[in-house]
Amino acid sequence: MARRTRVRPFGAGIPAGRTLSLVLLLFIVGLCVLRARQPGFWTWLAIDDSRQLVLTDDDLPQNQLHTTVKAHKASAETGPASQVINNTHPDEWSSFSNEAQPIEDRQALQQVDMPAYWRLMSWAKSESFLDLLQRANPQVLFVNLWEEPQVHRGQPVRLRLNVRRVLSYQAGDNNLGITQLYEAWGWTTDSKSFPYVVVFPELPAGLHLGADINAEVEFAGYFLKVMAYDAYETRRGAPLLIGQLRLLQPTATNSPTWPKPRELILWAGGILAAIGLAIAFGIRQYRQSHPSMAAIITNTSETVRPSLVEQTEVPTASTPSTIENQLTQIPQETTSSTESNNTLTVLADAEKTTSASNDQPWFNVSDSTAQTSGGIDLFAQPFRPKSPSAEK
Structure with missing residues (x-):
C-alpha cells in the first residue's frame, strides 16, 4: 500500500510546478530591478523633443524655442578670447555678478539671460579643457544646483554625462567668432532620470548629432541657471551649463544599443540557469507521477510476499504439500x-x-x-x- 504524502507549506511537499513558477518569477523580478536601476530607462519621462519656453501667453514669443533664441552680441568688456579669463579675475566676476542679477531660475532661457550666457561662453573658450577640468568641482550634485542655484551660479562644475541627444544651432552675432553652438542632453549617476543641459562651442570628434545618441562624455563648464522646459504637459527643470566636453566612449546614432559583453554573459547565464532548473524540476515531477516498472514490481512483490507467507503452512512429514x-x-x-x-x-x-x-x-x-x-x-x-x- 502506497504511503500517503502530506503536503506541507514548504519543503519537498510543494509540487515542483509551483516551485518552478516561484523561481522564474523571482528571476524576472530581478531582471526588472536591474533594468530599472539604469538611468537611461527613465529618460522618456524627463526628456521630450518639443521643449517650449515656460512663460505666460503674453510673454511667449511666437515660434520661439530655446534653440532659436537669438544670441546677443558679446559685451565689449569681454572682447575676443585672446587671453585666459575666468571667474578668478575680480573684474570679470564683478561684471558677471551684475549681469546675473535679472536671471530667474526654473524659468526658460530669456533675453535678459544672454549677457551672462555669453560671458560664461567666453570664459569657457579662453581656457583649455584640461585646465578647466582641474578647477571644476566634481562634488556638485544635481540636488545642489536645484536647491541652491545662486550659490553655484558662475562656478565651474565637472560632470560625467550619459548623453542621449546632441543638437546644433546658429550662434548669431558675437565678438567671440563663434558661428555654431552645440547642445547636449544627458544625465549622471546621481541625477537618474533628471537631465542636464550643456552648451559647448566645439563638437568633439566621434560625437554625432541626433536625437537618439548613446555616448558617455566628460564635461567641465560653468553653471548658469535651472532652465525650465515642458515635457508631456508638465513643467520640468534642467541645470544649464556652458563649457567644453570630451568623448569617453564611442557613440551610436539611430541604432539599437547592444548590451555589453558582461551584460550578455549575465543574461546568458541567467537564461541557462532558468532552463536547467526547469528541466530538473520537470524530470523530478515526471518521476513522481510516472514511476518506473522496476519500482512497480518491487513495490508489488514487497506487498504480496508477507500475505503469502502468512497464508501458506509449512509442510511436515504428516502433512502433504499444499x-x-x-x-x-x-x-x-x-x-x-x-x-x-x-x-x-x-x-x-x-x-x-x-x-x-x-x-x-x-x-x-x-x-x-x-x-x-x-x-x-x-x-x-x-x-x-x-x-x-x-x-x-
Whole structure:
C-alpha cells in the first residue's frame, strides 16, 4: 500500500510546478530591478523633443524655442578670447555678478539671460579643457544646483554625462567668432532620470548629432541657471551649463544599443540557469507521477510476499504439500460418500463373523496414518480374522 504524502507549506511537499513558477518569477523580478536601476530607462519621462519656453501667453514669443533664441552680441568688456579669463579675475566676476542679477531660475532661457550666457561662453573658450577640468568641482550634485542655484551660479562644475541627444544651432552675432553652438542632453549617476543641459562651442570628434545618441562624455563648464522646459504637459527643470566636453566612449546614432559583453554573459547565464532548473524540476515531477516498472514490481512483490507467507503452512512429514492437497481435495470430496458406505458394510459383515473370544481389534488403527479429524483413519483397510477352516 502506497504511503500517503502530506503536503506541507514548504519543503519537498510543494509540487515542483509551483516551485518552478516561484523561481522564474523571482528571476524576472530581478531582471526588472536591474533594468530599472539604469538611468537611461527613465529618460522618456524627463526628456521630450518639443521643449517650449515656460512663460505666460503674453510673454511667449511666437515660434520661439530655446534653440532659436537669438544670441546677443558679446559685451565689449569681454572682447575676443585672446587671453585666459575666468571667474578668478575680480573684474570679470564683478561684471558677471551684475549681469546675473535679472536671471530667474526654473524659468526658460530669456533675453535678459544672454549677457551672462555669453560671458560664461567666453570664459569657457579662453581656457583649455584640461585646465578647466582641474578647477571644476566634481562634488556638485544635481540636488545642489536645484536647491541652491545662486550659490553655484558662475562656478565651474565637472560632470560625467550619459548623453542621449546632441543638437546644433546658429550662434548669431558675437565678438567671440563663434558661428555654431552645440547642445547636449544627458544625465549622471546621481541625477537618474533628471537631465542636464550643456552648451559647448566645439563638437568633439566621434560625437554625432541626433536625437537618439548613446555616448558617455566628460564635461567641465560653468553653471548658469535651472532652465525650465515642458515635457508631456508638465513643467520640468534642467541645470544649464556652458563649457567644453570630451568623448569617453564611442557613440551610436539611430541604432539599437547592444548590451555589453558582461551584460550578455549575465543574461546568458541567467537564461541557462532558468532552463536547467526547469528541466530538473520537470524530470523530478515526471518521476513522481510516472514511476518506473522496476519500482512497480518491487513495490508489488514487497506487498504480496508477507500475505503469502502468512497464508501458506509449512509442510511436515504428516502433512502433504499444499499443491498435493489442492490436487487431491476435489477427488476426495467426490469419493467420500462411496467409501463411507463401503466401510459401513464391512463393519456389519465383521460383526456377524467375529468371534466373542477373540480380543484382537477388528480393524487396524495406525497412529502414523491417523488424520487430524477425530484421530481415526476412515480409509484404513479393515482387519478380517481368519476362520478355523482357513487356518487348516
